[in-house]
Amino acid sequence: MGSLAGAPAPTLGVEEEFLLVDARTGEPVPRGDEVVAAAKSRFGVELDVELVKAQVETRTPVCHDLADVRRQLLGLRLVAAECAHALGCRVLAVGAPPVGRPDLPTGGQDRYRLLAEDYRLLAAEQSICGCHVHVAVPDPEAAVQVCNHVRLWLPVLTALSANSPFVRGRDTGYASWRSVVWSRWPGAGPPPYFESAAHYDATCDMLLACGAARDRRMIYWDVRPSAHLPTVEVRVADVAATVDEAVLLAALVRALVTTALADLGRGLRASPVPAEVLRAATWRAARDGIGGLSLDVLSGRLVPARLLLDRLVHRVHDQLDDADLVRRLLSTLDGEGGGADRQRRAFARAGRMSDVLDQLARDTLSGSETWTGGPFRRTA
Numbered sequence: 001m002g003s004l005a006g007a008p009a010p011t012l013g014v015e016e017e018f019l020l021v022d023a024r025t026g027e028p029v030p031r032g033d034e035v036v037a038a039a040k041s042r043f044g045v046e047l048d049v050e051l052v053k054a055q056v057e058t059r060t061p062v063c064h065d066l067a068d069v070r071r072q073l074l075g076l077r078l079v080a081a082e083c084a085h086a087l088g089c090r091v092l093a094v095g096a097p098p099v100g101r102p103d104l105p106t107g108g109q110d111r112y113r114l115l116a117e118d119y120r121l122l123a124a125e126q127s128i129c130g131c132h133v134h135v136a137v138p139d140p141e142a143a144v145q146v147c148n149h150v151r152l153w154l155p156v157l158t159a160l161s162a163n164s165p166f167v168r169g170r171d172t173g174y175a176s177w178r179s180v181v182w183s184r185w186p187g188a189g190p191p192p193y194f195e196s197a198a199h200y201d202a203t204c205d206m207l208l209a210c211g212a213a214r215d216r217r218m219i220y221w222d223v224r225p226s227a228h229l230p231t232v233e234v235r236v237a238d239v240a241a242t243v244d245e246a247v248l249l250a251a252l253v254r255a256l257v258t259t260a261l262a263d264l265g266r267g268l269r270a271s272p273v274p275a276e277v278l279r280a281a282t283w284r285a286a287r288d289g290i291g292g293l294s295l296d297v298l299s300g301r302l303v304p305a306r307l308l309l310d311r312l313v314h315r316v317h318d319q320l321d322d323a324d325l326v327r328r329l330l331s332t333l334d335g336e337g338g339g340a341d342r343q344r345r346a347f348a349r350a351g352r353m354s355d356v357l358d359q360l361a362r363d364t365l366s367g368s369e370t371w372t373g374g375p376f377r378r379t380a
Contacts, residue, residue: 010261011136012254013060013231014069014246016076016239017129018364019092020054020084026357027100028054028127031087038083045079051115052127056080056091066321069250073243074367081365092357093364095164095178095238096128098343099353102167102181114214122185128178129239131161133250134231135257141197142261143225146232148270149260150223150253154190154236155281155294156312159305161237161249162289163339169353175289175340178238179282182220186212190278191221193270200225222282232257236282241339241363248329255316262319273297290338306334339363 022029030053039045048057058076063069081091096102102125116123137143162175174180182188187207194200207213216227222236234253240246260270281295285305288294294305313326320326336342346359 010254010258011062011064012069012250013062013134014073014250015057015059015132015134016073016093016246017050017055017057017131018077018080018239019094019097019127019129020056020089021092021097021100021357023085023088023090025100026090026098026353028052028097029089030054031084031089032056034087035080035083035089035091038086039079042083043079045076047076047080051123054097054127055129066247066251066325070243070247070367073246077243077365078368090357090361091364092360093163093239093241094129094339094343094360095162095176096167096181098166098356098360099169102127115218118211118214119185125181128164128181130178130182130235131237131239131246131249132233132235133237133253134226134229134233135254136230137225137232137257137261138230140225142264143230143232144194144197144200145264145269146257146260147191147221147223147225148193148272149263150232150234150256151190151193151278152271152273152297153256153312153315154222154234154278155285155297156305156308157234157236157249157252158282159285159288159290159292159294160252160309160333160338161240161245162286163238163241163343165340165343166347166353166356171344171347174287175292175338176238176286179236179286183279183283185220187219187221189222190275190282191223192275193272238339241342241360242366244329244332244367245339248326248333251321251326251329252312252316254321255319256312258319259316271298289340290333291341 020029020031032049032053032055035056036047036049039047050057060072084091137146164176164178165171167177204216213219223234226233237249277297281297285294290305292305293302294308296303342359343356346355
């Protein structure tokens with residue numbers, strides 16, 4: 001994602017991580033470097049390698065509206081899928097590998113070698129895929145205070161995006177197994193409440209001093225001031241199964257940040273909900289997903305996750321870029337369920353993981369039939 005400095009309105013960008021699997025077996029394959037090279041040589045598109053070689057990451061340029069977000073995301077998915085297809089692979093938008101081993105070869109870059117050295121088996125089992133939404137903020141102090149506001153809604157975003165129920169060919173019982181794996185890292189999960197940018201800096205310095213992170217980019221809180229961009233970065237979500245679900249996530253995150261900025265302009269500070277409450281709520285959201293119960297972090301009561309999502313939409317309604325689009329996407333969610341729901345329905349039809357993989361492949365490129373942004377074709 002490019003620089004967002006000087007933008008007149010909260011611009012945004014989206015990063016998505018994808019799993020590369022063998023087209024026949026569905027098992028992860030370490031061909032990320034080859035897909036990245038092919039995207040560059042064939043289409044002039046910059047993809048990124050990830051810590052695990054069976055992954056690739058896409059990054060949109062700076063986007064000003066949701067229509068642009070959708071075009072960019074779909075085009076990038078098509079490029080990645082086309083390059084993977086030429087190698088006998090599939091690109092899947094899924095939070096964790098549904099079949100195969102969770103410990104996979106890691107990349108050879110210096111940064112990844114250091115990660116493997118520091119985090120050991122945690123790094124080898126980092127075969128999980130997330131979606132990160134960046135939204136522009138004016139300065140570091142505003143970024144920290146915006147994070148304080150957004151952190152209250154992290155469990156709702158977890159439930160909304162849950163897309164990883166299967167691992168090693170079995171149902172984990174969680175809608176988002178990725179969230180469980182990710183929570184093991186020392187700098188992951190919901191962040192503390194920070195009184196100021198100086199408080200945030202001091203906490204980061206402590207994590208660096210004890211070796212929990214080598215640099216600030218390795219502090220992986222679910223919402224954080226970006227270490228290299230003038231943005232707030234929300235990192236809590238599984239990679240969305242479909243582009244439309246990614247757009248819905250981006251719309252809500254952008255509206256949350258914009259609402260927080262408006263609150264700060266009125267002198268309103270966020271409620272300092274303890275991190276342990278947010279961690280418990282995020283765990284419950286990861287287990288039950290959008291169709292289950294979730295913890296209301298303000299009242300301490302279990303309520304339907306869908307009700308909390310409605311409260312989020314109501315909270316940010318005045319700052320939504322396209323409220324009609326958000327309503328349509330929510331209606332689709334209500335009718336079809338989320339990514340985890342569709343995977344489970346696919347498996348229930350005949351008890352075959354191959355049906356889950358086929359469902360994921362269809363979801364990943366859903367919408368490509370209407371693509372008009374470049375010379376790409378949908379790959380099976």
